[in-house]
Amino acid sequence: MSIRFKRDIFTVSELAALLGTKNDSRVGIGSVTTDSRETESGALFIALKGERFDGHDYIPQAIARGAAAVIAERIPDALSEEEASKVIVVKSSLDALGRVAKAYKSRIRPRTIAVTGSVGKTTTKEFVYAVASARYLAHKTEGNFNNEIGMPLSVLSMPETAQVCVLEMGMSQAGEISRMTRIANPDIAIITNIGNSHIENLGSRENICKAKLEITEGMNPDGYVILNADEPMLFAQKEKLAQNLIFVSLQNPLADYRALNIREYEDSTEFDLVAGKRVVTNVRIPTIGRHNVYDATYAFAVGVLLGMSDDEIKRGLMSFRNTGMRQNIYEYGGVTLIEDCYNAGPESMKAAVEVLAKLASKNHCDSIAVLGDMRELGEYSKQLHMEIGTLVASRHISYLVTFGREAENIALGAINHAFKADNISINTNIENPAAAAKVIFDLTKRGDAILFKASRAVRLERVIDELKKLLDGRIQA
Numbered sequence: 001m002s003i004r005f006k007r008d009i010f011t012v013s014e015l016a017a018l019l020g021t022k023n024d025s026r027v028g029i030g031s032v033t034t035d036s037r038e039t040e041s042g043a044l045f046i047a048l049k050g051e052r053f054d055g056h057d058y059i060p061q062a063i064a065r066g067a068a069a070v071i072a073e074r075i076p077d078a079l080s081e082e083e084a085s086k087v088i089v090v091k092s093s094l095d096a097l098g099r100v101a102k103a104y105k106s107r108i109r110p111r112t113i114a115v116t117g118s119v120g121k122t123t124t125k126e127f128v129y130a131v132a133s134a135r136y137l138a139h140k141t142e143g144n145f146n147n148e149i150g151m152p153l154s155v156l157s158m159p160e161t162a163q164v165c166v167l168e169m170g171m172s173q174a175g176e177i178s179r180m181t182r183i184a185n186p187d188i189a190i191i192t193n194i195g196n197s198h199i200e201n202l203g204s205r206e207n208i209c210k211a212k213l214e215i216t217e218g219m220n221p222d223g224y225v226i227l228n229a230d231e232p233m234l235f236a237q238k239e240k241l242a243q244n245l246i247f248v249s250l251q252n253p254l255a256d257y258r259a260l261n262i263r264e265y266e267d268s269t270e271f272d273l274v275a276g277k278r279v280v281t282n283v284r285i286p287t288i289g290r291h292n293v294y295d296a297t298y299a300f301a302v303g304v305l306l307g308m309s310d311d312e313i314k315r316g317l318m319s320f321r322n323t324g325m326r327q328n329i330y331e332y333g334g335v336t337l338i339e340d341c342y343n344a345g346p347e348s349m350k351a352a353v354e355v356l357a358k359l360a361s362k363n364h365c366d367s368i369a370v371l372g373d374m375r376e377l378g379e380y381s382k383q384l385h386m387e388i389g390t391l392v393a394s395r396h397i398s399y400l401v402t403f404g405r406e407a408e409n410i411a412l413g414a415i416n417h418a419f420k421a422d423n424i425s426i427n428t429n430i431e432n433p434a435a436a437a438k439v440i441f442d443l444t445k446r447g448d449a450i451l452f453k454a455s456r457a458v459r460l461e462r463v464i465d466e467l468k469k470l471l472d473g474r475i476q477a
Contacts, residue, residue: 002032002038002043003032003033003153005031008030008042009104010028011029012027012086012088013026015044016088019096031044032153034055034153037061040066041065042066044070044071045071047070048149056076057076059072060076067086069087069088070088072087072089073089073091094149100152101151101152102155105155105158105165108158110139110165112167113167113188113189113190114186114215115190116212117193118193118197119193119347120192120295121169122146122168122342123292124294124295125168128302131316132302133316134303134315134319135316139157139162139164142154146168146169148179152180155167169181172201173201181218183218186219187219187223188223188302189224190225193231193234194231195346196377199380200379213241216241216243224244224246226248227245227247229247229251246301250262250294256276257300259283259294267329269292270284271283275301283296284314289327327352328340335447335448335471338352338449341459341460344374349388350387350391352451353453366449367448368397368440369392369453370402370440370450370460371400371451372430372453372458372460373385374454376455381409385412385413389410390416390417392413397419399443400425401439402426403433408426425439433460433463433465434466437467437469438470440467450467
């Protein structure tokens with residue numbers, strides 16, 4: 001990724017001082033990149049180590065392209081003395097990236113909202129951004145830039161005019177959110193829920209909860225933490241956390257913000273909101289599903305903390321747009337497709353099945369659940385996949401198509417709860433999306449609703465692409 005600034009943000013000497021070393025160069029830094037191929041004159045190249053590459057191997061190319069400075073953990077032997085003088089040697093290039101991002105953010109001083117959680121953090125981030133944008137110049141994490149490399153780069157890509165910065169923080173191991181929050185120094189932190197994602201690495205939901213709560217470690221002392229009151233592990237923090245706490249709920253009467261009277265329509269959801277001692281009626285969002293009501297309510301609470309009026313917040317919520325392949329509902333070839341292929345954990349998979357069931361019930365049509373593997377569940381994988389199958393059976397889904405070896409257990413769970421085996425197709429070879437698409441096509445008739453949901457590694461969108469080809473043929477015929 002390469003980030004270009006409107007003006008130089010540091011001189012090389014200022015950068016060196018920031019990182020605890022010395023360099024006398026007064027050359028300005030006009031861009032930052034972690035990709036030597038995108039290096040330009042006046043750029044700062046940060047040499048990072050990855051699983052499949054080592055940025056240190058590309059330092060000579062970056063300097064040849066005009067890098068004003070390089071942050072690295074060592075100086076390559078191939079460099080001349082003049083070239084080596086451009087290298088600022090640090091103990092950790094990743095840590096240095098975070099320090100540079102933190103220094104840049106401290107100049108802009110936006111109100112900062114950090115979002116994490118096992119499920120819904122990206123949708124919540126988008127709702128918060130939509131709300132904040134109704135009054136302020138807002139900036140947000142783009143795409144999947146929510147890890148220890150992506151989040152600092154998201155900060156550096158923020159324009160100097162930004163008034164609000166909304167950052168998403170993902171993690172797979174303990175300690176990652178702690179390091180990110182110390183860079184971001186959020187004024188408001190949101191933890192959407194505690195699920196089973198990454199349980200393979202962390203061992204238990206209790207450990208997942210601890211890892212998510214790391215977000216409080218770098219917070220502004222006067223900041224606010226917004227938590228899900230319907231998650232017992234989070235509601236239990238009521239007497240434990242030192243920060244100002246705000247609880248959001250669809251069920252718990254003790255919550256500060258409670259959504260009720262939820263009404264779902266074809267392409268939107270409306271609800272009323274108990275906010276402290278007042279009631280806000282007819283809050284509408286342009287998407288469906290009770291899980292999205294949680295995300296919108298977090299954003300409403302943020303809007304209040306930002307000093308916004310109810311009308312501004314409502315307008316912001318209606319400007320929400322989902323990103324990427326997350327619950328994108330649209331009609332194609334006479335059928336309704338629910339494209340939700342960006343990622344999947346047990347909680348988000350269950351929410352997606354509920355959306356399919358409600359959509360099919362409203363439209364009085366058949367429903368087809370195309371469900372793929374959920375990854376990083378470790379020893380819990382079989383049990384958690386089978387639980388999805390149980391839900392599929394209980395929601396009277398018409399047909400189940402599984403995609404991947406672990407997803408086979410979804411079929412097993414469905415069969416164990418009286419789902420007809422004749423209405424199930426098991427596809428274990430994820431390298432043959434065309435075969436799965438043909439199965440779905442043969443099951444599909446005009447008016448049906450089809451859900452596609454799986455972990456990112458499965459690339460379930462390939463099945464959608466193949467299905468569209470078959471639907472195109474049907475249309476032309």
